[in-house]
Amino acid sequence: MLKISELTCEYEKNPLAVASARPRFGWAIESGSVDVAQASYRLQVALDESFASPLLDTGDVASGISQFVRYSGKSLKPRTRYHARVRITDTDGDRSDWSAVCRFETSFLNEKWTAPFIATPLSLKLPKGGASYLRSEFVIGTDIESARAYVTALGLYELWINGTRVGDALLTPGWTSYSKRLAYQTYDIGSLLKPGKNAIGAVLGEGWYAGDLTWLKRRNFYGPRTALSASVRIRSAQGRERIINTDETWQSGGGPVLYSQIYHGETFDARLDDAAWCRTGFRASGWANAEAVAADASVVVPQDGPPVLRQEILPVREVIVTPKGEKVLDFGQLMSGWVAFKARGRAGDKVVLKHAEVLDADGNFYTANMRGAKNLIDYTLRGGAEESFEPHFTFQGFRYVMVEQYPGEVKGEDFSGVVLHSQMEKTLDFTCSNEMLNKLQHNIEWGWKGNAVDIPTDCPQRDERLGWTGDAQVFIGTAAYLYGVAPFFRKWLRDLKADQIADGGVPFVIPDILTPIAHLEEKLKESHSSTGWGDAAVVCPWMAYARYGDAEILAEQYASMKAWVEYIRRRARDGKIWDNGFHFGDWVALDAKEGSYFGATPNDLTATAYYAYSTRLLALSAEVLGKKKEAAAYRKLHREIVAAFRSEFFTPSGRLAARTQTSYILALVLGLVSDKNRSRTVADFVSLLDESGGHMTTGFLGTPWICRALGENGRIDYAYSLLLKEDYPSWLYQVTRGATTVWEHLDGLKPDGTMWSPDMNSFNHYAYGAVGEWMYKNIGGLSVDETGLTGEAGFKSVTFRPQPGGGITSSRIAYRSAYGTHAIDWKLDDGKFFATIDVPPNTTATVILPGKARDVTGSPRIAFSDGTDGATANIGSGTYRMECRI
Numbered sequence: 105m106l107k108i109s110e111l112t113c114e115y116e117k118n119p120l121a122v123a124s125a126r127p128r129f130g131w132a133i134e135s136g137s138v139d140v141a142q143a144s145y146r147l148q149v150a151l152d153e154s155f156a157s158p159l160l161d162t163g164d165v166a167s168g169i170s171q172f173v174r175y176s177g178k179s180l181k182p183r184t185r186y187h188a189r190v191r192i193t194d195t196d197g198d199r200s201d202w203s204a205v206c207r208f209e210t211s212f213l214n215e216k217w218t219a220p221f222i223a224t225p226l227s228l229k230l231p232k233g234g235a236s237y238l239r240s241e242f243v244i245g246t247d248i249e250s251a252r253a254y255v256t257a258l259g260l261y262e263l264w265i266n267g268t269r270v271g272d273a274l275l276t277p278g279w280t281s282y283s284k285r286l287a288y289q290t291y292d293i294g295s296l297l298k299p300g301k302n303a304i305g306a307v308l309g310e311g312w313y314a315g316d317l318t319w320l321k322r323r324n325f326y327g328p329r330t331a332l333s334a335s336v337r338i339r340s341a342q343g344r345e346r347i348i349n350t351d352e353t354w355q356s357g358g359g360p361v362l363y364s365q366i367y368h369g370e371t372f373d374a375r376l377d378d379a380a381w382c383r384t385g386f387r388a389s390g391w392a393n394a395e396a397v398a399a400d401a402s403v404v405v406p407q408d409g410p411p412v413l414r415q416e417i418l419p420v421r422e423v424i425v426t427p428k429g430e431k432v433l434d435f436g437q438l439m440s441g442w443v444a445f446k447a448r449g450r451a452g453d454k455v456v457l458k459h460a461e462v463l464d465a466d467g468n469f470y471t472a473n474m475r476g477a478k479n480l481i482d483y484t485l486r487g488g489a490e491e492s493f494e495p496h497f498t499f500q501g502f503r504y505v506m507v508e509q510y511p512g513e514v515k516g517e518d519f520s521g522v523v524l525h526s527q528m529e530k531t532l533d534f535t536c537s538n539e540m541l542n543k544l545q546h547n548i549e550w551g552w553k554g555n556a557v558d559i560p561t562d563c564p565q566r567d568e569r570l571g572w573t574g575d576a577q578v579f580i581g582t583a584a585y586l587y588g589v590a591p592f593f594r595k596w597l598r599d600l601k602a603d604q605i606a607d608g609g610v611p612f613v614i615p616d617i618l619t620p621i622a623h624l625e626e627k628l629k630e631s632h633s634s635t636g637w638g639d640a641a642v643v644c645p646w647m648a649y650a651r652y653g654d655a656e657i658l659a660e661q662y663a664s665m666k667a668w669v670e671y672i673r674r675r676a677r678d679g680k681i682w683d684n685g686f687h688f689g690d691w692v693a694l695d696a697k698e699g700s701y702f703g704a705t706p707n708d709l710t711a712t713a714y715y716a717y718s719t720r721l722l723a724l725s726a727e728v729l730g731k732k733k734e735a736a737a738y739r740k741l742h743r744e745i746v747a748a749f750r751s752e753f754f755t756p757s758g759r760l761a762a763r764t765q766t767s768y769i770l771a772l773v774l775g776l777v778s779d780k781n782r783s784r785t786v787a788d789f790v791s792l793l794d795e796s797g798g799h800m801t802t803g804f805l806g807t808p809w810i811c812r813a814l815g816e817n818g819r820i821d822y823a824y825s826l827l828l829k830e831d832y833p834s835w836l837y838q839v840t841r842g843a844t845t846v847w848e849h850l851d852g853l854k855p856d857g858t859m860w861s862p863d864m865n866s867f868n869h870y871a872y873g874a875v876g877e878w879m880y881k882n883i884g885g886l887s888v889d890e891t892g893l894t895g896e897a898g899f900k901s902v903t904f905r906p907q908p909g910g911g912i913t914s915s916r917i918a919y920r921s922a923y924g925t926h927a928i929d930w931k932l933d934d935g936k937f938f939a940t941i942d943v944p945p946n947t948t949a950t951v952i953l954p955g956k957a958r959d960v961t962g963s964p965r966i967a968f969s970d971g972t973d974g975a976t977a978n979i980g981s982g983t984y985r986m987e988c989r990i
């Protein structure tokens with residue numbers, strides 16, 4: 105039966121704050137038949153759920169498009185609930201029923217944000233680095249049709265109503281480039297209100313806004329003072345609206361959160377915790393009226409990224425006593441989040457916890473690599489009944505927790521690891537017959553979870569946790585397999601665009617907190633525009649388009665993408681060879697000089713290669729956006745850069761002049777090698793690899809693509825052998841050392857048990873996990889066109905092409921796109937290749953099997969022909985079983 109299984113509005117099921125007056129809809133189709141394709145759709149949008157008089161009724165629109173279908177009716181009103189439904193007809197003439205209704209509510213749209221920002225008066229002298237509390241009461245009648253709270257803060261806030269915490273989002277309003285974009289959250293508070301008197305309150309922490317940030321020991325990056333701005337809107341059945349805004353009648357005071365900082369943890373004195381503060385009738389001594397503070401309300405925008413939520417709760421695996429006698433909880437998994445605990449004791453007793461990623465070679469608690477981040481939880485008991493606690497405006501990257509103080513016996517069951525990250529749908533399942541690779545996959549996935557806490561961070565534990573552009577750029581291709589990351593990156597890219605330097609330069613970190621302080625810091629000479637880092641401005645929007653088909657992200661970012669390419673063009677010699685400026689280059693490569701972080705690949709080669717890459721993606725983007733002239737101009741520029749690269753970096757006889765692994769990798773993957781020089785380049789690359797025993801010596805820019813460079817050039821044998829190495833340096837070396845995430849350095853923990861300098865040795869850095877993408881495409885065998893050339897982005901059409909090797913005998917990959925599940929399950933047995941393939945309705949697939957067309961059988965029967973890469977067929981939706989002699 106033909107059915108709409110899901111209708112979404114702007115990526116969400118029933119969104120409460122749609123930012124666009126012309127939102128886009130997408131739907132997934134379910135059917136028991138094969139070859140199902142949508143022939144037409146009919147979309148309705150209405151104020152009332154009966155759809156009696158719709159605002160939009162498209163009628164039957166002949167179109168196969170089922171994602172990003174834009175609302176084209178009368179302008180939507182701000183803060184209004186609408187309903188949408190869709191039905192479709194397929195190419196066989198079958199017609200679906202109406203879908204379930206998608207309820208969506210608009211945000212403020214073009215209305216101004218008017219709620220004042222209020223702060224605790226400075227005269228109260230609350231503890232430095234702690235939280236302040238703000239509260240008010242209001243009276244309402246019985247006629248409540250809907251009640252919403254729209255809330256933001258300079259700092260981080262928690263909202264409370266009548267003694268209940270509102271919503272489950274943490275670390276709100278998240279981290280954006282606050283002076284340019286400050287997000288508000290929308291809460292449905294109807295069920296928390298009661299007729300008569302109600303209490304509303306908020307706890308405010310310093311967070312990223314005013315708290316300690318960076319290794320430079322600075323604070324107040326965006327301003328010195330936290331403030332809250334909230335607007336409660338209560339609508340009666342007659343449509344009357346009551347507005348309750350923050351103002352100077354609100355009361356403010358201190359509370360139990362005496363100190364809470366992103367890096368340093370929290371000090372909480374439960375003796376000061378009076379639950380009545382956010383209930384009606386609270387009479388606090390020492391509280392005072394809040395003060396209004398000046399803030400730019402024009403930068404307030406609806407939240408555009410997913411909220412950070414508690415995602416998983418992990419139990420303690422083991423309570424260890426270390427050789428030094430430390431009592432340590434082992435959660436068995438390196439994660440981002442915090443510890444929730446229970447305790448019972450006397451008033452004034454303490455629970456003191458420290459956090460670590462690893463134990464040292466002797467098995468003792470090791471925190472040196474946290475650098476300046478204290479990650480300390482210091483809780484004072486109220487005394488009496490059992491107490492439970494979770495911190496508020498901080499998070500830790502940890503696997504081990506040292507219990508320095510605790511009243512009574514330390515029992516694992518009284519503690520749990522609360523995993524936090526941005527809400528994203530898990531989209532990938534990948535396994536194969538090699539258990540070590542499955543563990544690597546686990547680590548790659550946890551590397552992403554640990555570093556997707558509101559922004560894509562480098563690491564979650566030390567005094568950084570910043571949105572390093574290079575890391576995000578190399579990993580986005582893998583992230584976009586693992587999870588639905590389009591809204592997450594859309595938000596971050598908006599901040600990238602907001603923080604881009606006027607001349608097109610791209611900050612090292614987004615939100616950019618380095619450029620504004622660069623002139624004050626002796627050690628911070630540069631803060632923006634390194635090759636491979638700045639390219640995030642181009643690579644990330646392009647990947648969002650290629651994987652999700654969202655051309656709006658491209659359109660929004662196009663000016664920023666272009667500005668970056670033009671920035672380089674102005675600096676490059678003759679506009680082609682970028683041979684100046686500061687670059688991280690092939691960061692932390694193993695071919696760096698002893699003690700250096702800078703790999704041996706020459707910066708001009710890396711910078712010119714990436715310049716070519718970004719220019720090509722910009723040309724493709726221009727094409728997608730219908731900017732034909734610009735597309736042609738950037739294609740031409742790309743050809744010129746490639747030609748210049750070839751004459752600069754290849755000798756006349758065809759030898760690549762810079763003999764490093766990453767030089768070969770970039771040249772091969774980015775199409776910089778001429779056909780004439782290809783076989784020699786590949787041979788030279790392979791012989792260089794042999795010199796290091798087939799091990800990689802690459803860094804941030806080479807490592808992600810090393811298997812690809814080999815696999816695409818006839819040496820998939822080398823790619824597999826690299827991937828499957830278990831001795832140092834390799835991906836699986838980390839697995840043999842018990843890693844549960846991916847490390848910053850291939851040699852974070854060296855074979856002799858010593859560690860990299862604690863200066864910079866994170867055990868949870870996703871960048872090297874970027875090899876995941878190669879595994880999914882080549883072992884799993886599922887990919888989409890990322891060249892933009894087929895005009896079918898975002899899993900509308902996929903390729904299944906497993907390339908077995910390395911002794912792997914089976915694999916299963918399943919990816920849940922907006923259309924449904926695309927999956928291939930294959931195994932090798934007795935000289936035959938068996939595959940089961942799922943193609944969701946309204947999508948197509950190209951299947952390439954290792955073998956000859958005449959040797960393929962299966963059901964339903966499909967016609968294979970011999971292509972250059974194997975037996976090839978094009979199929980529509982359905983489930984297929986096939987086998988092939990090889």
Ligand code: BGC
Binds near residue numbers: 575691869
């Ligand atoms: C970060 C990286 C980042 C790098 C820039 C480090 O401190 O952790 O991952 O990209 O600096 O070189």
